[in-house]
Amino acid sequence: MADTQAPSIPGSLSASGTTQTSTSLSWNASSDNVGVTGYDVYMDGSLLGSTTSTGSNITGLTASTTYSFYVKAKDEAGNVSAKSNTISVTTLGSSVNYCSSKGNDSNYEWIDLVRLNNLNNPSGNDGGYKDNTALSASLPYGSNTIYISTGFSGTAYTEYWKIWIDYDKDGSFEASELVVSGSSSSSSTLSASFTVPSTASAGATRMRVSMKYNAAQSACETFSYGEVEDYTVVVGQSSAAIAGIAKHNATTLGNEPNIFDASLYPNPVISGNLLNVNIPDNRKLDYRIFNSVGNMVSEGTVKNAINVARLTSGTYVIRFSDGQKEIVKKFIKL
Numbered sequence: 001m002a003d004t005q006a007p008s009i010p011g012s013l014s015a016s017g018t019t020q021t022s023t024s025l026s027w028n029a030s031s032d033n034v035g036v037t038g039y040d041v042y043m044d045g046s047l048l049g050s051t052t053s054t055g056s057n058i059t060g061l062t063a064s065t066t067y068s069f070y071v072k073a074k075d076e077a078g079n080v081s082a083k084s085n086t087i088s089v090t091t092l093g094s095s096v097n098y099c100s101s102k103g104n105d106s107n108y109e110w111i112d113l114v115r116l117n118n119l120n121n122p123s124g125n126d127g128g129y130k131d132n133t134a135l136s137a138s139l140p141y142g143s144n145t146i147y148i149s150t151g152f153s154g155t156a157y158t159e160y161w162k163i164w165i166d167y168d169k170d171g172s173f174e175a176s177e178l179v180v181s182g183s184s185s186s187s188s189t190l191s192a193s194f195t196v197p198s199t200a201s202a203g204a205t206r207m208r209v210s211m212k213y214n215a216a217q218s219a220c221e222t223f224s225y226g227e228v229e230d231y232t233v234v235v236g237q238s239s240a241a242i243a244g245i246a247k248h249n250a251t252t253l254g255n256e257p258n259i260f261d262a263s264l265y266p267n268p269v270i271s272g273n274l275l276n277v278n279i280p281d282n283r284k285l286d287y288r289i290f291n292s293v294g295n296m297v298s299e300g301t302v303k304n305a306i307n308v309a310r311l312t313s314g315t316y317v318i319r320f321s322d323g324q325k326e327i328v329k330k331f332i333k334l
Helices: none
Strands: 011-016 023-028 036-043 046-051 055-058 066-075 087-090 102-105 109-116 119-122 129-139 142-152 159-165 178-184 190-196 203-213 222-235 263-265 274-278 285-290 296-302 305-307 314-321 326-333
Touching (some): 011 087, 023 066, 046 055, 102 203, 109 129, 109 203, 109 222, 119 129, 129 203, 159 222, 178 190, 263 326, 296 305
Antiparallel strands (some): 011 023, 066 087, 102 222, 109 142, 142 190, 159 178, 203 222, 263 274, 285 296, 285 314, 314 326
């Protein structure tokens, strides 16, 4: 009587030890009414080869490339099982050195969220730079939306955001690889959409997320205040977005100028003892007042006005600080 019964499906296919050019597959043995004689290994839907063991070392792969694998069992009569579970394996990237970038001081503001497709990374102050390349986001070709936000220790400041993706995997961030650029003083979640071009090399590559206080930055800059985080993204790998995240929960990243300034009136202070201070965004500022010979004669915090009753007649310099940046004004007390 002919054997017409196919072996059971190979179970729990998995990969381990993936390098730039190889990976090791393993699976649970199949059973058969007569006996399993071997397994056919498929890569990207095509038969790659056969083995009698429950594992196969795959070589000759390309760095930073995603492959799919599944396995089928067969018996002596030629009966073939249904395919196993399909897995995706992304080989490691080529050895590429990237320039460094960081904020020297992230105590006032820091990156506290990066969310892209299947990647969700809320964080705290990481000291100006964090290597998050062990974290990976799937990045399909076409339209994608990234979500970012700033953590502030106190006053909210205008932060400039730039995000680069090394599409050609050459270790540098070209102008054409700048995918997000804008500024905001909001601590709410911000969103920015960008399109991954069809010319981008498939597979794993570097994404740099940079947030700098008060001015636009370059990809390889060390700046005074802010933070930089690096991630891995897998170009061409599809992934569902994280549940519960929708565009209406975020504000679109725009271009918000830094409006830190202050104007004084009346100037000269003709009558009365109050020097009014107009601060466009109504923040509180620290101030120090210096006389004509450079001696500090008063200091404090101001939002609306400074009492200058005890100052003698003369010309004064007042220095305002928001905790990071300083502006200088002059006034006259009559």
